[in-house]
Amino acid sequence: MSIKMGVLGPKGTHSEAAASYLNERLDTPYELVTVPDLFECLQEVDEGRLDTALVPVENSLEGAINITLDTLARSETLEVARELIWPVHNQLMAKCGAETIRRVYSHPQPISQCRAYLQQHYPQAEIVKVSSTARAAELVAAESASSGWAAICTARAGELNGLHTVAAEIQDNMANCTRFFQVRRRGTGNPVLPKEKVLIICQIDGQKAGALYDVLKEFAERGINMTRIESRPARTELGAYIFFFDLEYTPDEQALQESIEAVAKKSIWLKNLGTFPVYTVE
Numbered sequence: 417m418s419i420k421m422g423v424l425g426p427k428g429t430h431s432e433a434a435a436s437y438l439n440e441r442l443d444t445p446y447e448l449v450t451v452p453d454l455f456e457c458l459q460e461v462d463e464g465r466l467d468t469a470l471v472p473v474e475n476s477l478e479g480a481i482n483i484t485l486d487t488l489a490r491s492e493t494l495e496v497a498r499e500l501i502w503p504v505h506n507q508l509m510a511k512c513g514a515e516t517i518r519r520v521y522s523h524p525q526p527i528s529q530c531r532a533y534l535q536q537h538y539p540q541a542e543i544v545k546v547s548s549t550a551r552a553a554e555l556v557a558a559e560s561a562s563s564g565w566a567a568i569c570t571a572r573a574g575e576l577n578g579l580h581t582v583a584a585e586i587q588d589n590m591a592n593c594t595r596f597f598q599v600r601r602r603g604t605g606n607p608v609l610p611k612e613k614v615l616i617i618c619q620i621d622g623q624k625a626g627a628l629y630d631v632l633k634e635f636a637e638r639g640i641n642m643t644r645i646e647s648r649p650a651r652t653e654l655g656a657y658i659f660f661f662d663l664e665y666t667p668d669e670q671a672l673q674e675s676i677e678a679v680a681k682k683s684i685w686l687k688n689l690g691t692f693p694v695y696t697v698e
């Protein structure tokens with residue numbers, strides 16, 4: 417029986433491209449299943465209808481993908497199995513020519529990733545945000561060339577929908593990349609993957625002076641390298657926050673374990689979302 421991995425769809429998204437890349441590196445590739453919405457994709461895994469999912473978590477130009485962070489923080493079930501750092505290439509694709517474009521469709525992230533390009537070349541165009549880049553390509557394909565509609569999408573999404581490239585590589589920075597997490601339910605999947613990173617989520621009492629400093633100290637004093645810190649509202653009251661700590665895995669497991677236990681004692685709650693390998697694209 418095949419193992420099903422959810423990705424944001426329809427076919428042709430950046431997420432699907434990233435999942436296909438990951439699949440090529442695995443002994444047993446996943447069967448990719450496209451889901452129209454990111455939250456739904458995570459829920460399908462949480463509730464057991466999909467085995468796993470590859471979801472975006474952070475972009476180098478635009479920062480955190482909040483829905484992924486918030487869902488991971490609230491779930492009692494999900495953990496991270498792998499991380500993939502994926503270079504994001506955005507193309508402007510349409511049926512019409514460059515000079516007649518008057519409306520541009522895309523996912524909010526690529527719209528932000530291409531902000532300078534759009535301001536310079538299409539300052540008058542109406543910008544329309546939709547659920548994914550591939551959905552944008554579908555919408556543009558459904559209209560005639562005279563509509564003047566265009567999509568920011570992957571080359572594959574454009575090709576699948578019969579669009580041509582108006583402008584290639586329009587992201588504001590050529591180092592544009594997105595970090596993806598492969599998530600799964602705790603205790604499922606292969607337990608012997610290489611260990612490179614650890615993800616910890618906790619809520620700290622924001623009313624106490626030095627509370628965050630106290631927590632960071634536990635990592636610093638044991639030589640645990642924190643590679644990222646992110647905060648999100650706890651969604652209980654204004655001023656209450658939860659923190660995401662990405663830690664570099666160290667073979668000194670005792671130091672790592674002790675630091676996490678010490679942070680747990682200083683937190684309202686703490687979750688360890690797993691230890692996992694990081695894949696990068698050469």
Ligand SMILES: O=C(O)C(=O)C[C@]1(C(=O)O)C=C[C@@H](O)C=C1
Binds near residue numbers: 472547550
């Ligand atoms: O719309 C897509 O193609 C997606 O896969 C979503 C998404 C995102 O949510 O950030 C994934 C990676 C890129 O940063 C652009 C868009």
